[in-house]
Amino acid sequence: MTRLVEITVPDEVRRRACAGEEGARQLIYAAVAPATFALIRRLVGNRSASEDVFQDTMMILFERLTEFRQEAPLGAWLRQIAISRCLMHLRSPWRRVRQCLEGVLEGEAGGAVRPATNPPPPETIDIERALATLAPTARAVIWMYEVEGYSHAEIAAAFGRSVSFSKSQLARAHLKLRAWFEPQGSRPTCTLS
Amino acid sequence: MHTELEQESLARLLREIPDAGAGPYDWREFRRRAQAAPAAAARVARLRALAAAIVVALAILALAIRMGGGPRPPHPAATPVTASNAAPAAITEAAPPESDEAAAQYWLDRLPREPAVVHVGTRAAVETLEDHIAQVDDLLSAERAGSAPAARVRALRQERAQLVHSLVQVRYAETLADASR
Numbered sequence: 206m207t208r209l210v211e212i213t214v215p216d217e218v219r220r221r222a223c224a225g226e227e228g229a230r231q232l233i234y235a236a237v238a239p240a241t242f243a244l245i246r247r248l249v250g251n252r253s254a255s256e257d258v259f260q261d262t263m264m265i266l267f268e269r270l271t272e273f274r275q276e277a278p279l280g281a282w283l284r285q286i287a288i289s290r291c292l293m294h295l296r297s298p299w300r301r302v303r304q305c306l307e308g309v310l311e312g313e314a315g316g317a318v319r320p321a322t323n324p325p326p327p328e329t330i331d332i333e334r335a336l337a338t339l340a341p342t343a344r345a346v347i348w349m350y351e352v353e354g355y356s357h358a359e360i361a362a363a364f365g366r367s368v369s370f371s372k373s374q375l376a377r378a379h380l381k382l383r384a385w386f387e388p389q390g391s392r393p394t395c396t397l398s
Numbered sequence: 399m400h401t402e403l404e405q406e407s408l409a410r411l412l413r414e415i416p417d418a419g420a421g422p423y424d425w426r427e428f429r430r431r432a433q434a435a436p437a438a439a440a441r442v443a444r445l446r447a448l449a450a451a452i453v454v455a456l457a458i459l460a461l462a463i464r465m466g467g468g469p470r471p472p473h474p475a476a477t478p479v480t481a482s483n484a485a486p487a488a489i490t491e492a493a494p495p496e497s498d499e500a501a502a503q504y505w506l507d508r509l510p511r512e513p514a515v516v517h518v519g520t521r522a523a524v525e526t527l528e529d530h531i532a533q534v535d536d537l538l539s540a541e542r543a544g545s546a547p548a549a550r551v552r553a554l555r556q557e558r559a560q561l562v563h564s565l566v567q568v569r570y571a572e573t574l575a576d577a578s579r
Contacts, residue, residue, distance in 0.1 A: 231425045259422055260431050284533035332411045351409040382408055 209240035209287070210353070212280030219279065223271045230267060237280060238263065241287050244353075248291040248345045250337065258294050262287045288349065292363055295341050336383040339378055346371055346376040501552070504561030524572070527565045534558045 214233050215313060223228035242259050249255045265286050273282055294300055342364075349355040349363070350371070360371040423431075538554045 234425050234428060238428075239421045256423070260435070263428060264432055264435065292436070332415060336412070336415075348412070351412045379405060379408060 209244055209280040212237055220304040230389045237283055241283060245287055245291055247348050248274040249294055258290050262290050335382050343374050343378040350375055501555050505555055509563045524568050527561055531561045
C-alpha cells in the first residue's frame with residue numbers, strides 16, 4: 206500500500222471535488238481511505254474507535270478541501286489532519302475512562318496480557334503484538350517517529366509537549382519493544398507502564 | 399553500537415508491518431455515516447446538556463442544604479442535641495447573683511465542664527441556636543428596660559445559659575466530625 210504522505214490527487218479531480226461533485230469525492234476517498242485508516246488504526250488501536258476517528262478525518266478533509274494550498278501532496282495534508290484527530294482522541298477523558306473500565310473488566314476476566322508475566326515464545330515473536338502492549342501515547346510516538354518520519358520537535362508540537370517528552374516516550378517504547386526480542390530466559394522484568 | 403543496530407532493526411520491522419486487519423468501509427457507508435452524524439451529534443449534545451443540568455441542580459441542592467436552606471430542624475428544645483452529663487435541673491440549685499455579668503458567669507459555671515458528644519442533623523441546628531440566643535438577648539433587653547420582675551429576668555438568663563451550653567456542644571461535635579474526616 207502506498208504511504209499516505211506520498212498520495213497525490215490530480216488537480217482536476219480535486220477541483221471537481223471542491224465543487225461538490227460526488228464522483229470526484231468518491232475517487233479521492235478511494236485513493237486516500239485505505240492508507241488513512243491504516244495510519245489511524247496504528248495510532249488508535251481499537252477498531253471501532255478507529256472508525257470514528259477515520260470518519261471525522263474524512264469529513265474534515267471534504268469540508269476543508271477548498272483550503273488545501275497544494276504546498277505538499279494531498280496525502281501529507283490529510284496525514285496532519287488524521288494525526289491531529291488521533292491525538293485528540295487519545296487525550297480525550299472519555300477514552301481514558303473507557304480504557305480504565307476495559308482494563309478493570311479484562312483484569313476481572315484474567316485476560317490481560319503483559320510482556321513481563323506472559324511473554325510469547327521467541328519463535329512466535331510478533332512485532333504487532335509487541336506494539337499493542339505499548340501505552341497509546343508511546344505507540345503513537347514511536348509510530349510517528351520511526352514510520353511516519355516525524356522529528357522530535359514535530360512530535361512535541363503535535364502533542365503540545367516538550368521535545369524531551371518525545372525523546373523519553375520513544376526511549377521507553379524502544380526499551381519495551383526490545384524486551385520482546387530478548388531470549389525468554391534472560392528477558393528482564395518490564396517495569397514500564 | 400549494539401543498541402543502534404537493534405534500534406535500526408526495530409524501525410525496519412515497524413515499517414514492514416503489514417496493514418492491520420480489514421480496510422475501511424466503502425464510500426457508500428461513509429456517506430451514510432456522514433448524513434447520520436449531525437443527528438447523532440445533536441443527540442450527544444442534548445445528553446450532555448441534560449447531564450450538565452443535573453450536575454448543576456445537584457450542586458445547587460447540596461449548597462442549599464449546606465447553607466441551611468434545607469429542612470429546618472425542630473426548635474432547640476426539641477433538637478436531638480442531648481448532653482449526657484448536662485443536668486438543667488441542677489442549674490436552679492441556688493439563687494444567682496443580681497448583676498448581669500455575675501449572673502451570666504454563675505449560669506455558665508453551673509454547666510458541665512466537659513462537652514459531650516451530640517447527634518446533630520445539619521448545620522442548621524447551629525443557626526437555630528444562635529437565632530434563639532439572639533431572641534433571648536432581645537427579650538432580656540426589653541424586660542430590663544420595662545423593669546420586669548427579677549424572676550422573669552432570671553429565667554431568661556437561665557434559658558440563655560442553657561442555649562449557650564447547647565451551642566458549645568454542637569460546635570464541639572462539629573469539630574470532632576471535621577477531625578474524623
